[in-house]
Amino acid sequence: MHFEIIRTNDVYVFQLLEDNNLLMAGNTTYQDPSSCMDAIRNFIQLAATAANYITHTESGNYLFAIQTGDTEIARSIPYDSMENVNVSINRLIEQLSTTSDYEVNVIETRTQSIQRPGLQVDLDAYDFTQLSRSGKAGFEVFQSAKNNLYYFHFNNSQGQPILYSQAYASETTRNNGIWSVIQNADKEKRYERKETDTGAYFILKAINGREIARSNFFTTTTERDEAIQSLQKTVQSFADNYRKPEKTSTRNGNPPVDKYNFTVVSQSGQAGFESFQSADTKQYYFHFNDTDGQAILYSQGYGNIAGRDNGIRSVIKNAYQDARYVRNEEEGKHYFILKAGNNQEIARSPLFDTTAAMEAAILFLKNQSVTYASRYQVDLYTEELHTVETQRLSLHVDHPEPVTNLSEKSKRTIDQYDFTQRSPVGIKGFEPFYSIKNNAYYFHYNNDQGTPILFSESYPTAQTRDNGLESVKRNAPIESRWRVQEEDGQYFYSLRSGNNQEIARSAFYNSRELALANLAVIQTAESGIEVEALPIQDSTYLSYNGITKSEPVLVDPIMPRDIPAPKPKVYPQTEALPLTSVASTSPLTEPAVATMASQEITSTGPSGWVIGGVVAAILICGVIWYTSYQSNTTDTTLFAAQANKAEPVVKDPKQTSATVATTIENFQPIALYFNNDYPNPKTKTSTTELTYGQTYASYYNQKEVFTKEYSKGSSNAEAFKQEVEQFFDSKVKKGYNDLTALSDKLLAKLKEGNKVEITVTGFASPLAEGDYNKMLTGRRVSSIENHFRTYKDGQFKEYMDKGLLLITEQASGEDNASSNISDNRDDVRSSLYSPAASAERRVEITNVTIQKAN
Known part of the structure; x- marks a missing residue:
């Protein structure tokens, strides 16, 4: 596990990787590597604690993030399940909480925009007006009377051309083009199908993606596809007639050296391309000269000017790419060959005494040849040239000593709570009450089983308690006010006000997942808290149990109802996962039980005891009446059939x-x-x-x-x-x-x-x-x-x-x-x-x- 600091567009960001696979990326940009290193140190300390993780769902994927306060500082890659999210979180916590030394790679990428010659095919190199001369199926070769260049067709069974070649300067290069068709035409993936407003056509390409030949236009895509199928099925039958020629070379090149004329001295004395015709052979040639007017690149001989100019264009399109150069040595001398993408030789250099002189000539050719693109009608495009530099640094992070006991501050906070308090009535939602045991006022927020899942601290008066309850209602809809924290291996969630003061919290849970699950019950609209309307976002909070928090659902208005006297109740451990709630709740009023109990305690005269006795008697009678009512009341809706008729008579004693x-x-x-x-x-x-x-x-x-x-x-x-x-x-x-x-x-x-x-x-x-x-x-x-x-x-x-x-x-x-x-x-x-x-x-x-x- 290591970090990378990446520089793009003069700012820095950090990433966390494991086995070179991205795990997390920071959300903030920094102006220098030092600031980014400080951010990584802060990230490690936060990510070592489970309470700082939050989870999201986005476009059907799951991810997690590290958050401090209201700020998200880093986010994970997407996962396909919440299970995988939790596995990664646990692995990160274990790794980051025990590791102090990390490797940090500072990667700086600089981008430079440069002009490159276009690699697209020059359609002028095709002549779609040429008709078949033979009227026979298969390859047909000819020389154009217009420009003296060489071409080939491939005809279908009716002798109609379905594949056209580009122009070639010689028969040899044309035959090499035919051989390239034979090598690739039977392979489906070598075809690129195209459609336009006027018809359809296809392009046949070599394995390196370079175009070999193309079709003319067909009226429909069906006709085009039939032409491709015909070419695929029949092309191999002509392979024996166009076997690739054996290489003949004295300097590991093709064409043979005798196609070159290294004795011709440049006449212009100027840098760049120079064209001429040999008086002896009547062949056309070109040189590329250095700043002293000395030729550093020689062409082979061409039969016409058009072929030679195509050769110059090929130099411009390929010379800037180092992969196009083949460096050779002969009898202690050095030279290079420039080749096209199909490995066809374009031109070669003279002999140099040293490799340094040869490399200097290559560098000059790379940089200068492209400047002649406009003169020779070669289109240019802008290429982003990226250079990458990597610097390896080390980072040491000191981790705090593990907490074995609750801090004094935490103890003082917990002392204000009483997690043993039951909810006296057990209504869903907020329930305020008075504790005789502690002589203090409290409120709970209960789930739909009446189990407290949010506890208030103690208050000296009912008024201060009610103020605290209103503060919870104001702050609960704001997601950033909630914290999930860990103390001594146990987890709880708490709610804070705008000044970061804690105003309520849960009991402890044995796992972070259970804490999140119970918090989700409060954070959903079913909680009964009057929440503000929150906009639905692409990335929404996702709890462990799959409940998303987006636009909240408001439950029905709270309606009064009779509250029976509290019945003895066995409360489960807080680890029990609560269900989501039902949409009916009780009024948020002070229970009569708590009010009477308060009067009983505070009364100093005999009348207080009398009133207390009366209240106790009323409560006892209420319990007896309610129990009798519950056991004897017959349901009049769902079980109406049973309520309205006598028990069925069993006529057959043997009935089961x-x-x-x-x-x-x-x-x-x-x-x-x-x-x-x-x-x-x-x-x-x-x-x-x-x-x-x-x-x-x-x-x-x-x-x-x-x-x-x-x-x-x-x-x-x-x-x-x-x-x-x-x-x-x-x-x-x-x-x-x-x-x-x-x-x-x-x-x-x-x-x-x-x-x-x-x-x-x-x-x-x-x-x-x-x-x-x-x-x-x-x-x-x-x-x-x-x-x-x-x-x-x-x-x-x-x-x-x-x-x-x-x-x-x-x-x-x-x-x-x-x-x-x-x-x-x-x-x-x-x-x-x-x-x-x-x-x-x-x-x-x-x-x-x-x-x-x-």
Whole structure:
């Protein structure tokens, strides 16, 4: 594991790599390497502590970041699952908390813009007007009367040209072009297919990407593809007629040295290209001269001026690339050959006495030849030339001594809390109360089982306590006010005000994941906290249990209700993962119990004791009445069939107990809806660890996204928005509330000694393949089972383990989806965001059967 400081555009950034694979990158730029080194040192110290990590989801990927205060200082690469994110976080913490010495590579990249000769093909080198002279299939060679240059065609079975060559200066170079066609034409990947407004054509390329030949225009792509197939099938049958010529060279080159004339002295005495015709051979040549007018590059002989000028253009296009040079030695002398991309020799140098003289000539040719591009009609393009310099440094970071005990400051803070306090009534949401034991005022924030997941410090008066509660409500919607911290191997989260003063915190958890999971319950809209509207962003907070925090969902207004006297309750360990909450809560008022208790303690006269006795009597009577009411009240909705008729008469003494089972006659199936591909997207498993409550919260938070996407581009956007909102409120939200109501009633029936069987069926939209959808619906059914297993601190669990609560699972995949639902991935508005498609992504509780347990 090492760091890299990278310089780009005169600023510096840092990266963390492991085995040269990027893990994290810093988010801030720095003006010099020293500042960047200080940032790395700070990063190491922060990344060694689990509390400084946050997680995100972005475009279907998962990532994590290091954050201090409100500032994110570094971010990881994306991962395909939260599991891989946690593995990387744990590995980083272990490595960075135990390592003090690091290698830091300072990499400085400087960019220079330079002009390079264009490598595109000069279409003037083709002559598409030439017709076939032979009218026969296969290769056809000829010399053009217009320019005396050499060409070839490849004709189809009707003798029509389907492949045209560029112009060549000699028969030898043309035949080499034919051989290149034979070597490449039968390979599909050597073809580049092109379309224009007027037709279609193809280009045949060599293995190095250089163009060999091309077709003329075809009217349709079908005609073009048929021409390619014809060329692929027949070209090899002509290989024997055009075998590659044997090399003949005296200086490891091609063409032979006798094609050159090294005796001709430059006549101009000027630097650069110089052209001439030999009086003896009538051949055309060129030189490239140095600053003294001495030739440092000689051309071979050409039969005409056009061929020679093509040779000059080839020098301009290739001379700047060092890979185009072949350096050789002969009898103690040195020379070089300049070659094209297809390894064809273009020109060569005279003999030099030393390698230094040869390299100086190459450097001069590289730098100066490109300046003649305009004169010889060679197009130029701008190339970014990058030079990289690396400096290796070392960094030492001193880690603080491990904390074995809580700090004094932390102890003083914790002393203001009492984590042993139960919530007297156990209502969901905020519950203020008075503690007789501590003679102080407190408030809790409870989950939907009435278990405290946020504790206040102690207050001397009810007024100061209420001020603290309002401060929590103001600050809780601001994500940066929350901290997840570690003390002595345990984790807790805390809420701070704008001046960084702690105003509430959780109890301790055994893992960071559990702390995050409980914090997510508070940070979702289901918490009941009146949160401000937060914009949905591409990168949103993702908790460990998969609940995303984007635009929060506001629960129904808090309505008063009668609060029964508190019942004895066994509280689980704080490690128990809470469910997401139900949308009904109790009023945020001072409980009458706490008020009376306060009067009883503070009263000094006999009247205080009298009042206390009266209150106690009232409470006792209330408990007796409420217990009797709960045991004798018959449900008039879900269990209406049982309430309105007598117990069935068993006529046959041999009937089994199953025959007296009662199926709820008025029971209506409960539909529970899911986001696309949830829970656990992009996985091929049929089970999940998530509860339906957790997936519901995440899904409901996406209501605005679905509204926006479904109404996008519509002329009747408002009607589409209302359609989506109605679906989420009348179906998605209603389904969750119905599930909660059913759970409470079934729990009561189980406690009365009954056995319950639930039939659950899963469905999916047709957006994915059938086999995948069957696994997806299996996960959805699994989330319902997890709901019951964890509901109200796991009260269903003992009945499930004993077989008294049975869940019959039927995962149907997309088999029962409506045929009118779109499965077009390119039309996500219809296939993903429409209410019709959303309605197919559901689980239904289709039947509930109750019978007396044996």
